[in-house]
Amino acid sequence: MHQSRPWFVFFVALMWGVVASAQLQAKDAWVRAVVTGQQGTGAFMTLQASENLTITAASSPWAAVAQIHNMAMEGNVMKMAAVDSLVLQSGQALTLKPGGYHVMLMDLKEGFAKLTQLPLTISYKTASGSAQTLTLQVPVLANAPSSAPRSGGMDPKDHSQHMAPMQH
Numbered sequence: 001m002h003q004s005r006p007w008f009v010f011f012v013a014l015m016w017g018v019v020a021s022a023q024l025q026a027k028d029a030w031v032r033a034v035v036t037g038q039q040g041t042g043a044f045m046t047l048q049a050s051e052n053l054t055i056t057a058a059s060s061p062w063a064a065v066a067q068i069h070n071m072a073m074e075g076n077v078m079k080m081a082a083v084d085s086l087v088l089q090s091g092q093a094l095t096l097k098p099g100g101y102h103v104m105l106m107d108l109k110e111g112f113a114k115l116t117q118l119p120l121t122i123s124y125k126t127a128s129g130s131a132q133t134l135t136l137q138v139p140v141l142a143n144a145p146s147s148a149p150r151s152g153g154m155d156p157k158d159h160s161q162h163m164a165p166m167q168h
């Protein structure tokens with residue numbers, strides 16, 4: 001009986017839309033769909049860790065450049081900047097969402113516009129210094145799934161507009 005248990009756990013994890021590595025799990029991940037020719041987009045998710053750790057990088061075979069960005073109001077202006085890392089406290093969820101933290105994908109490869117799932121790898125370092133990765137298959141969607149946290153009062157469209165000039 002106990003032999004079937006790992007499969008049971010696996011299916012429950014699938015049902016919850018949760019993908020987990022040893023210390024890190026990602027929930028409700030999605031990446032904003034692009035039109036052909038568009039150079040950049042954002043990926044969003046809720047991250048939670050079972051121990052204190054630091055997100056150090058993101059990467060995808062479909063984007064030449066992937067960075068962790070934050071958007072914040074500076075006075076009346078919404079500004080976006082790359083951050084070196086994100087610190088996750090054990091048990092505390094950190095939400096990447098339009099208008100806040102996001103994984104910025106740039107120099108998208110040809111064919112990206114046709115993807116329905118994007119492979120995305122999150123790299124992180126545990127408190128003991130060991131480097132780990134979590135690879136996700138992220139659904140490509142026009143808008144945030146209803147289960148995912150939405151931007152705080154900011155129309156998600158504003159985010160794609162702000163990304164439009166970012167053609168590196």
Ligand SMILES: [Cu+2]
Pocket residue numbers: 042069070080102103104
């Ligand atoms: Cu960005």
